Amino acid sequence: MENIYDYANNIKVITTVSGDKVITMNKAIFTTIRNAIHDASERYEDKGLEATADDLKKLWYELLEKNHESEK
DSSP states (O other): OOOTTOHHHHEEEEEOTTSOEEEEEOHHHHHHHHHHHHHHHHHHHHTTOHHHHHHHHHHHHHHHHHHHHHTO
16 A cells, blocks of 8 residues: 555645636545644744634634535
């Protein structure tokens, strides 16, 4: 079985005609990214960097929501 955490082979970035970026990855990597974003938001909050922490929390929340929508 291929290593599920092999980022080089399991993440793809595609540019659409309009210039948007589409990122594909396996579920394990997606979960790792979500967890890293959440952990980083807490660390920034601890350092008093509220704006960055809030931005990361919004990103984390939207990733969760979009993921739930995609699984319906």
